[in-house]
Each structure stands twice: as C-alpha cells, then as structure tokens.
Amino acid sequence: MNKLDERKIIDIFQKKLVKDNHHEDVEIFRLGKKFGVIKTDTLVESTDVPPQMRPEQIARKSMVAPLSDFASKGVKPRHGIISISLPRGYPRSKLISLAKGFKDTSRQFGVKILGGDTNEAKEIVISVMLFGIASRITARSGAKQRDIIVTTGNFGRTSAGLGILLHKNRSPEKFRKLATNSVLLPKPRLEFGVLAAKYFSSSMDSSDGLSTTLTQMSAASKKRFIITQVPKDVELDEFSKDNHLNAVDLVFNGGEEYEIVATISPKNIEKIKKIAKAKKINLIQIGHVENGKGVLFQHGKKQTRVKDKGWTHFS
C-alpha cells in the first residue's frame, strides 16, 4: 500500500478531473458577465475536532474554513448548503446545539443556508459548500517586485491552542484564551477581505500553514518572498520555551490559522491600513517581494530558506 499525503491525492484528482489546472482557494465559473464562486470544505471529527469543542463550535468551525477562502479572494458568499453526517444515536440536545451553531455563524457572516442533507456515519463529518457571485477575484498570483507582504494576524496560536487542549501544554495565562479560542472559535477575516481584496496584488487563505501559503504564492507569482518579521504574539516565545517547542516552527508550520496572506503595492498600503483599523484587524507587514524565487527569512544580513512544511492531512 502506498500511503499518500493530501497534496498527492489532490494532484491525482486534479489531473484526472479538473481541466484548467489553476490552483485557487475557491472554484470559479463564468456566470454571464460575472463569476460564480463555489467552495466546499469538510470537517472530520477524528482529525479536526478536539474533545473540548462544543457542538456550536463544531458547526462554526465547519463554516469558517470556506468562509476564510472567500475572505481571501474578496468575495462575499451568499448561499450555503450543508451536508451533515452523524454517528447513530447522536443526542437531540447536541443536535440542537449544532443547528444553533450553523444558524449563528451563517447569520454573523450573512450567508443564507438553503438546505443540505443528513446521513449516518461512524463519526461527525460536515461538508459546507458556499456560493457567491463576484465581478473580480483576487488571484494567488500577481505579486510584483517591491510589494509588501501582509498577514491579518499572528500565527502559531492554533498550534499552541491544540497543544493546550490536547497535550495539556503549559501556557502564560494571558495567552491561553487567545490560543484556545483560535482553535475553538476561529475568526475568518470576511469583512476585511471583501473590502480590502481589490487593493491586493495577490492573496491566499493561510489555513494550510504559513510556510505552505508563502511558498505557493511565491511560486504562483514567480517572485521571491523575503520575510523580515515573524507574525507572532510575544507570549508565544514563553509558551514555546516552557513546552520545549520552537516558536518559529509553530508560526510557519502550524496550520489552521484562518488569516489572509496578501501582497500589496506600496501605493495601496495606507488604504489597507485604514480598512484594517476600521475592521479591527491586526495587519502585520511581514516582508516584501523581490525578483527571483523561493521564500527566504532574513535575520540581520543572513537569509535562510523557509521550507514548505505546512500542515497537510494524510501525512
């Protein structure tokens, strides 16, 4: 038996099934003069749900993944359908709580749930499909020399949060809630993305991990990405030290952060900062774009290669 990681599986399906082999965060098709935009993401209990996660939070998380993809492309999703598979005997009280999670999350982000289907399975599996219409979509490619690379928040929290929830990692008190909330109550940057994406030269959702995201963006634009600033909370260093972890590794290779990574022409940076401020987004300038290839981390005069070690299922 050949074991396969997720990317290889995607490659096999892509080659067999999808004709235009564009890699994007969302799927796009022509709809008159506009585009139909569709995305599905699936949450699986055994790989995506820590035991502390309540049913409302499970529902929320299942919606956040595709919401974040829409956010990164600057598209507002209008409609959703949800496929829910549950184990036999799933209690009614939890089911009501799950339904409440879908209702609250869809209301919060302005998505109308049209329907879906329910099934019996060995564990909870939820696929959320979102649909929207757009006149333009910000691509993964398009970064230009001298563009500024930004993120919509700090990284490493989710890995730390999973460490706290699953392995009882010790945490500075101030950081604990920040870290566990990034797992239990993740925030897609939808409002910001919808307003700001028209000023991005390229963008991508970061949930596969920061190193993977930067690597794919750099490759799509055929440009070199120079990282000069590690987007992390100050408490992540203490957390990492206390738990014998590497903070930089948590930041670059953690995954499941629902932040937007974007490149922005210097002439647009003030506009973006304004939108970020209005939407309470902690916009972080992490580096810049140069001619060349690859993702490099610059500390002082030294440059080291950032390897693509992003988080994938099946690995």
Place this chain on the structure above:
Amino acid sequence: MNKLDERKIIDIFQKKLVKDNHHEDVEIFRLGKKFGVIKTDTLVESTDVPPQMRPEQIARKSMVAPLSDFASKGVKPRHGIISISLPRGYPRSKLISLAKGFKDTSRQFGVKILGGDTNEAKEIVISVMLFGIASRITARSGAKQRDIIVTTGNFGRTSAGLGILLHKNRSPEKFRKLATNSVLLPKPRLEFGVLAAKYFSSSMDSSDGLSTTLTQMSAASKKRFIITQVPKDVELDEFSKDNHLNAVDLVFNGGEEYEIVATISPKNIEKIKKIAKAKKINLIQIGHVENGKGVLFQHGKKQTRVKDKGWTHFS
C-alpha cells in the same frame, strides 16, 4: 439519549436554519431572471457501500444521488464540486480508480468538476455538490385531478440487489444482474428528466422509497394518489417467494431507486411516451390523481392505504 431518525434531524435543521420551509429535491435561489439550483448528497461507506462495490462504482454512486434530484426537476447540472474523505493509507490504486469513476460519470452526464477537497476520516465519506441554472423547475406540488402517475422504471430491484450482495439471497438468474446493477451501477434519468419535466404537473426523485415519495407528493399537491399498478419486474415475485420476502413491500419501501415519479396531465401523456421511447425509459403508469388525500392502493374494488415506510437513515 434520544435517538433520531433522519427525517426528524432534517426537521430540526430545517426549522432552525432554512427560512422558506419549502421541501424540494433541490435548493433554489434567484439568479437574475433565472434560478440557481444546488444540491448536495453524501455517500457514507458504512451505510451506502456494499463490500462488492468497486471504487469507480463508489464514485459513480456518490454522483448519481444528486444527479437524480436534478433529473426529477428537469434541470441539467453544469458544475460539480466533490469533497472526499478517505481512511489513512487508502491505496493509490484505489484512489486512481475512484478518480476514474468521477471522471467517467461526470463526462457521461455533462458535469464539469471544478474541484473540491480531500480529508482523512475513519471511513469513506463523499459529498457531491452539483450546480445548475434553470428558467423553470418542476415542483413536488401541482398534481391535478385525473393526472396520470408514472415512474421511469421498476422498483424493488435495489432491495433485492442488496439482499443478493449482503445476505446471499437466492435469485432467478435473469434477475440477478438487474438487481445487483441497480445497487452497483445505478442510473439517474437525467436526459429523460431534462426533456420531459416541462410536461410534468409535479415530480420527485424516488430515492427515499416509493411510499415516501408518493406520500410527500400527495401531501404537497393536497390530492389523493390512487395506485393501480405495482411497478415491478415479474422475477421479483419469484425472488421474494424464494427468500421469504414480500414483493410489494420491497417495491414500496425499499428505497435507493433513482427513478423519477411524476404526475402528468392526460393531454401530455403521448408526448412523454415519445420522449421515454427515445431515451429507452421504461415508463410505467402506476395510477392516477383524485381529489382527497393520502395514497391508496387499489386491487379490484378494494382500496388499502399505502403507508409511508420509506427508507430513512438513522431508523
């Protein structure tokens, strides 16, 4: 713990989530002067896949369920996205065969697969989402007095096929392939539905079982459905007798037949027969519509009520 059957779960979600509480085979939303039509269906290994089913067939079956919903509404699906969850270590050869199944089925029915996502889970779970655009959609309601009730084929084969595959039920040789193929290689009536639906006064996909389908159609139209003809193969009687089963029960309460059940004004019946002939559909007139309510089976002068015992998950 309250155990719930699928319909109760759907009801909970419907009440909590979906505003216009219309029950249809597909989800519909306004798209300019037309309608966007979306449907998702999920296949779960432990409940939907007999051990004899090959990966290509698993892929095919996962697409057939939503294809059949589109067929019953007379809408051609244009695009699809697929979410695939697989157990860790799923072999590459099976994966390629699965991808082939998606490719062949999507090609056969003219659906362009835009993409999807892959995940790790304890068992195979596949959600297929199809999208199309329509100017009109045939509803579940709309049946008129004296309309003719038709099906696009015989029922009971799938239950018999599952009996043969799972319980080694004996079968007349001629019937064996018909029955097992209806499980392993189900046929959605897409071409027929797309051409014929404009002549239906109402229609519905029958995969929840014939008794459920007729009950829901009768309730939606507020009309009485009189069934005078049981749509079954002659061999089903022998199969049932040999295996101590009730043929009428298999027909009405089996489920997972991907046939269209429709009501047709007598003035349109010849048009429909012509389309059925061209598309090699075995159109069966099973009864007619009267004023009143409920579904009744008429044998000679006696009428008995057809109870809604259709197949549901979680029961």
